[in-house]
Amino acid sequence: MREIMYREAIQEALDEEMARDGTIFVIGEDVGVIGGNFKCTVGLLEKYGDLRCKDSPISEAGIVGLGVGAAIAGCRPVVELMFADFLTVAMDQICNQAAKISYMSGGQACVPLVVRMPLGGGRSSAAQHSQSPHAWMAHCPGLKVVLPATAGEAKGLLKTAIRDNNPVIFFEHKMLYTVKFNDVPDKDEGAPIPFGKARMVREGGDITVAALSMMVNKAEKAAASLEAEGISVELIDLRTIVPLDTNSIIHSVKKTGRLLIVDEGHTGFGISGEIALRIMPEVFYDLDAPIERLGTADVPMPFSPALEFPLIPDEKSIAAKIREMVRPGGTA
Amino acid sequence: MRLDENRDLAGKFYTVMYRTRRFEEEVFEFYKRGLMPGLAHLYLGQEAVAAGACGALKDSDYIASTHRGHGHLVASGADLKRMMAEILGKGTGYSKGKGGSMHIMALDKGILGANGIVGGGIPIAVGAAYASRLLQNESVTLSFFGDSAANEGVFHESLNMAAAWDLPVVFVIENNLYGISVDIRKVTKEPRLSKRAEGYGIPGSTIDGNDVFAVYKEVGLAVARAREGKGPSLVECLTYRHQGHHVGDPGVYRPESEVAEWKARDPLDRLEKAGLLTALKIKTIRDSVDEEIAAACSFAEKSAYADAAEAYTDVFAD
Numbered sequence: 001m002r003e004i005m006y007r008e009a010i011q012e013a014l015d016e017e018m019a020r021d022g023t024i025f026v027i028g029e030d031v032g033v034i035g036g037n038f039k040c041t042v043g044l045l046e047k048y049g050d051l052r053c054k055d056s057p058i059s060e061a062g063i064v065g066l067g068v069g070a071a072i073a074g075c076r077p078v079v080e081l082m083f084a085d086f087l088t089v090a091m092d093q094i095c096n097q098a099a100k101i102s103y104m105s106g107g108q109a110c111v112p113l114v115v116r117m118p119l120g121g122g123r124s125s126a127a128q129h130s131q132s133p134h135a136w137m138a139h140c141p142g143l144k145v146v147l148p149a150t151a152g153e154a155k156g157l158l159k160t161a162i163r164d165n166n167p168v169i170f171f172e173h174k175m176l177y178t179v180k181f182n183d184v185p186d187k188d189e190g191a192p193i194p195f196g197k198a199r200m201v202r203e204g205g206d207i208t209v210a211a212l213s214m215m216v217n218k219a220e221k222a223a224a225s226l227e228a229e230g231i232s233v234e235l236i237d238l239r240t241i242v243p244l245d246t247n248s249i250i251h252s253v254k255k256t257g258r259l260l261i262v263d264e265g266h267t268g269f270g271i272s273g274e275i276a277l278r279i280m281p282e283v284f285y286d287l288d289a290p291i292e293r294l295g296t297a298d299v300p301m302p303f304s305p306a307l308e309f310p311l312i313p314d315e316k317s318i319a320a321k322i323r324e325m326v327r328p329g330g331t332a
Numbered sequence: 333m334r335l336d337e338n339r340d341l342a343g344k345f346y347t348v349m350y351r352t353r354r355f356e357e358e359v360f361e362f363y364k365r366g367l368m369p370g371l372a373h374l375y376l377g378q379e380a381v382a383a384g385a386c387g388a389l390k391d392s393d394y395i396a397s398t399h400r401g402h403g404h405l406v407a408s409g410a411d412l413k414r415m416m417a418e419i420l421g422k423g424t425g426y427s428k429g430k431g432g433s434m435h436i437m438a439l440d441k442g443i444l445g446a447n448g449i450v451g452g453g454i455p456i457a458v459g460a461a462y463a464s465r466l467l468q469n470e471s472v473t474l475s476f477f478g479d480s481a482a483n484e485g486v487f488h489e490s491l492n493m494a495a496a497w498d499l500p501v502v503f504v505i506e507n508n509l510y511g512i513s514v515d516i517r518k519v520t521k522e523p524r525l526s527k528r529a530e531g532y533g534i535p536g537s538t539i540d541g542n543d544v545f546a547v548y549k550e551v552g553l554a555v556a557r558a559r560e561g562k563g564p565s566l567v568e569c570l571t572y573r574h575q576g577h578h579v580g581d582p583g584v585y586r587p588e589s590e591v592a593e594w595k596a597r598d599p600l601d602r603l604e605k606a607g608l609l610t611a612l613k614i615k616t617i618r619d620s621v622d623e624e625i626a627a628a629c630s631f632a633e634k635s636a637y638a639d640a641a642e643a644y645t646d647v648f649a650d
Contacts, residue, residue: 069459
C-alpha cells in the first residue's frame with residue numbers, strides 16, 4: 001500500500017481509466033490548464049489532450065447535458081462540478097434526463113456518466129459552497145450515489161463509477177482532498193471497489209456506527225478514543241447509499257444491539273432516517289437502545305467557523321453520542 | 333437540381349409528410365376515443381420541418397427531439413407500430429409503455445429521445461456531437477426545439493459550447509409562434525430568433541418551415557458544413573401547429589384569422605400543388621401510407637399492456 005493524498009488517488013483513477021479506455025473524457029470548469037480547482041485532474045490535459053480533458057465554460061447544466069448526450073452516443077464522460085452546491089444548476093439534466101433515460105427508453109439507451117463534485121463543510125465557504133446534498137440524489141431513482149472516505153476508497157470506487165453503465169453521482173469530501181491515506185494499492189494494480197458492499201472499518205461489540213464520507217474518519221477517531229474507556233465500537237463505512245448495503249448494517253446490529261448513523265447531510269429527511277427504517281423490521285427485537293443519528297443541523301451553513309463547526313458532527317460529538325447510547329445515565 | 337431528382341424527392345417528402353399527418357390524426361382519434369392515456373402534442377401543420385430536415389441526414393446521424401416529437405420519429409423511419417403502441421401505453425411500444433408520447437426513443441434510428449422538458453434535449457444533442465468528435469465518426473446531430481426553448485438557459489449554454497468547439501450539430505428551431513398560449517412576441521423583444529446566431533459566431537437563417545424543399549436545402553447545407561468540421565448552424569423554420577398545444581387544448585388564444593392564414597399555407601397542400609407529383613402518384617402514396625397507418629393502429633390497439641412488474645425494470649442498465 002502507498003500513502004498518497006485523496007485528490008491524488010482521484011487523479012490516478014482518472015488517469016488509469018483514461019489510459020485503458022479511449023471513450024472516457026473529463027470535462028468541467030478549470031479541469032484542464034490548472035488541473036482542477038481541487039487539483040484532481042492534474043496532468044490529464046497534457047497527457048490526453050484538449051478533447052479528453054476539457055476546460056468548459058461556467059455552464060453546469062450545459063456540461064452535464066453534454067455528458068448525458070455523449071454517454072448515450074458511446075462515450076464515458078466524467079463531468080466535474082466545482083462544488084456539490086452547483087448541482088442545483090444542473091438538476092434537470094441530472095434528475096430528469098440522466099436518471100430517467102434508461103427507464104423512459106425501455107432499456108434502449110444507457111447513460112454511463114459520472115458527475116464528480118466535492119461536498120461538505122469545514123472550510124468557511126458558507127451556505128452555497130458547503131452543502132452535502134447526497135440525500136437529494138439518492139431520492140431520485142436511476143442515480144447511483146457514492147461517497148468515498150479515504151484515498152484508496154476514492155480510487156477504487158471511482159474506477160467502478162466510470163465502468164458502470166449508469167449515471168453515478170460521485171461525492172468527494174472537500175476537507176479530505178489534501179489528507180494522506182496509507183491505503184492505496186500500487187499504480188495500475190488497484191481493483192475497482194464494487195458498489196453496494198459496505199466496508200468494515202473496525203470490529204467491535206458494544207455499538208455499530210454506520211457512517212459515510214469524512215464522517216467515517218471522524219467516527220474512527222472517536223472509536224479509537226473510546227477504546228481506552230472500554231467501549232468497543234464496530235464501524236461500518238457504507239461507501240454507497242444507492243445501492244445501500246443494508247445486510248452489513250443488519251448483521252452488525254444483531255451483534256451489537258445498538259446503531260448510530262453518522263452522516264454530514266442535514267439530519268431532517270436525510271439518509272439516516274431512511275437507513276433506520278429500512279433495517280428496523282430485521283433488527284427490532286435485537287435492539288438494546290433506540291437507533292440514533294448524528295447529522296448537520298437543519299440550518300443553512302453559516303460562514304464563521306464559530307458558527308459552522310458546532311453544526312457538523314465531529315470526533316467529540318460522535319464520541320459523546322456513543323457514550324450516551326452505550327452507558328445511559330453516564331456511569332463509567 | 334434536375335426536375336426528375338426533384339420529383340423523386342417530392343415523392344419521398346410527400347410520403348413522410350402524409351405518413352406523419354395520418355399518424356397524428358390517428359393519435360388524435362385514439363385520444364378522443366379515450367384509448368390514449370395522458371396527452372400528446374401533435375405535429376400537425378409542421379410536417380415539412382421534420383421531413384425536410386431529417387431528409388438531409390444519413391442513417392448514422394443523431395436527432396434530439398422534443399415533446400412535439402412524433403414527426404421527427406416518423407421522418408427518421410421509426411417503426412409506426414411500436415410508436416403507436418408506445419403512445420397507447422402498450423407493452424409492445426418502443427419503451428414498453430414507460431415513456432409514452434413525450435418520451436419515445438428510437439435509438440436504432442438515431443433518435444436520442446423525445447423530451448418532456450422544454451430545451452432539455454439541446455445540451456444532449458451537443459453531447460452526441462462531442463462524442464462524434466471524440467470517437468472520430470462522421471455523425472452529425474440535429475437538435476430540434478421550439479421557439480420557447482430558445483428562452484431556456486440551456487439554449488444559450490449549448491449553442492455557446494457547440495460554437496466554441498465547432499461541434500457537428502445543427503440547431504433547428506421550429507418557430508410555431510406560441511409557447512402553449514403565449515405569443516413569442518409578447519415575451520421576446522427580438523422575435524427573429526435566428527439573429528441570436530450572430531452572438532455565438534455561427535451562421536443563422538430563417539426560412540419558410542412549411543416549404544419542405546426550403547427546409548431540406550437549408551438544413552442540408554448546415555449538415556454538410558457540420559460534417560466538414562466547420563461547426564454548428566442555427567436554422568429557424570417558421571411554421572405553425574394546426575391544433576392547440578396538446579390534444580386537450582382547443583387553442584382559443586390564437587386569432588381565427590391567423591389560424592386560417594397558416595392553414596392556407598399547409599405544407600402538404602403546397603407540395604401537392606407544386607407540380608412535381610401527378611395525381612396518380614399522390615393517390616398511390618396515400619393508399620400505401622393509409623395501409624401502414626391502419627396496420628399500426630390495429631397493432632397498437634390489439635397489443636397488450638405490459639405486466640405490472642415491468643415498472644420495476646430498466647431503472648438501471650446492467
